[in-house]
Amino acid sequence: MLRHHPVLAKETYENLPHPLRLSFDGTFWHGGHVEYFFTHLEQDNPDECKNLKIVACDVDEKVMAKWKEFVAQRKNQISFYHSSYANIKEISQKEWLFDFMLLDLWVNLEHFKDGSRGFSIKSDAPLDMRFDTSKWQLASHLINKWSKEELEEMLIKYGDFTPRNAEYVVKWIIEKRKKSPIETTSDLTTTLHELWFWDKRIAVIFQAIRIQTNHELDQLETFLKDFWECLNIGGRCAIMTYHSIEDRMTKIAFKELEESGNFHLVNKKVIQPNYKEVEANKAARSAKLRIIEKVK
Numbered sequence: 001m002l003r004h005h006p007v008l009a010k011e012t013y014e015n016l017p018h019p020l021r022l023s024f025d026g027t028f029w030h031g032g033h034v035e036y037f038f039t040h041l042e043q044d045n046p047d048e049c050k051n052l053k054i055v056a057c058d059v060d061e062k063v064m065a066k067w068k069e070f071v072a073q074r075k076n077q078i079s080f081y082h083s084s085y086a087n088i089k090e091i092s093q094k095e096w097l098f099d100f101m102l103l104d105l106w107v108n109l110e111h112f113k114d115g116s117r118g119f120s121i122k123s124d125a126p127l128d129m130r131f132d133t134s135k136w137q138l139a140s141h142l143i144n145k146w147s148k149e150e151l152e153e154m155l156i157k158y159g160d161f162t163p164r165n166a167e168y169v170v171k172w173i174i175e176k177r178k179k180s181p182i183e184t185t186s187d188l189t190t191t192l193h194e195l196w197f198w199d200k201r202i203a204v205i206f207q208a209i210r211i212q213t214n215h216e217l218d219q220l221e222t223f224l225k226d227f228w229e230c231l232n233i234g235g236r237c238a239i240m241t242y243h244s245i246e247d248r249m250t251k252i253a254f255k256e257l258e259e260s261g262n263f264h265l266v267n268k269k270v271i272q273p274n275y276k277e278v279e280a281n282k283a284a285r286s287a288k289l290r291i292i293e294k295v296k
C-alpha cells in the first residue's frame with residue numbers, strides 16, 4: 001500500500017528504461033516513487049524487480065527514520081546517503097553508473113506540517129527553513145544581515161517581484177529590523193501584513209527565502225552539470241520541478257545535451273499531472289516532468 005501520492009508516479013514508471021538494474025533517487029523523502037516502482041515492477045517484471053538496486057539520498061536528516069522503515073522491507077536492495085543530489089559524481093564513484101535517475105524537487109509536506117522548522121507561514125517558529133540543519137545559514141540570518149540589494153535581488157529572482165515592488169518590501173523589512181531583529185515566522189508575517197500583503201503573497205516571499213537559504217538553484221545547477229557522466233548508455237534522467245526557474249534550467253540543460261548528439265529527449269513536451277491527480281493531490285498542480293536518455 002502506498003503511503004502517499006508520489007507526483008506523476010505512473011508517468012515516471014512508464015518511462016523507466018529497461019533493463020533497470022541501478023537507480024538513483026536524489027530526493028527520497030518517504031520513498032514514494034521508489035515504492036511505486038517496486039510495487040508495479042513486482043507484477044510487470046518480477047526478475048527485474050528482484051535484482052533492482054536503489055541508491056537514495058536526501059539532505060533532510062529527518063528522512064533517515066523513514067528510510068530505515070523502508071529498508072526493513074527491502075533489505076539489500078537500497079542504500080541511503082544523507083547527502084545532496086548535487087554530490088551525484090561522488091555517489092556514483094562509490095556505487096556505479098546508473099540506469100535511471102530521479103529528482104522530485106520542492107519541499108516535502110512534513111516541512112510544512114512540522115511547524116517548528118520555519119517553513120510555514122501558519123505556525124510560529126524560529127526562521128530556520130534549512131532542509132539540512134547541519135549546513136547553511138538560518139533564514140533569519142539572511143533577513144537580518146543581508147544588504148538591501150541582496151534582498152531585492154532574491155525577491156526579483158525567486159519571487160518574480162518587479163524591482164519596484166522588491167524595493168518597497170525590502171525597505172520595510174530593513175526599517176523593521178533596525179528596531180528589532182526579525183527572528184521568527186510571526187515576526188516576518190506581521191511585518192508583511194503591515195504592508196497589507198495577503199497570505200498568498202507572503203507565501204511567495206517565504207518560498208523565495210527558502211530557495212535562497214538552501215541554495216536550491218545552485219544544487220540543481222551542479223547536478224545538471226554532472227549527472228550525465230554518471231548515466232549508463234540507454235540510461236535516463238527524470239527531473240520533476242515545481243518552480244518556473246527550475247523548469248527553465250532543466251529545459252536548457254537537457255536541450256544542450258540533446259544538441260551534443262549523445263542524448264535524446266524522451267518527452268518533447270513537458271509532462272504535467274492530469275486534473276484527476278491534481279484533484280487528489282493539490283501539491284502536484286505545478287509539477288513538470290522532463291526526461292532525457294543517454295544514447296551514446
Ligand SMILES: C[S@@+](CC[C@H](N)C(=O)[O-])C[C@H]1O[C@@H](n2cnc3c(N)ncnc32)[C@H](O)[C@@H]1O
Nearest residue numbers: 006027029030031032033058059060084085104
Ligand atoms: C517532494 S520531496 C520528494 C518526495 C519523494 N519523491 C516521495 O515521493 O516520497 C523532496 C525531497 O527533496 C529533499 N531535498 C531538497 N533538496 C535536496 C538536495 N539538494 N539533495 C537531496 N535532497 C533534497 C527534501 O528534503 C525532500 O525530502
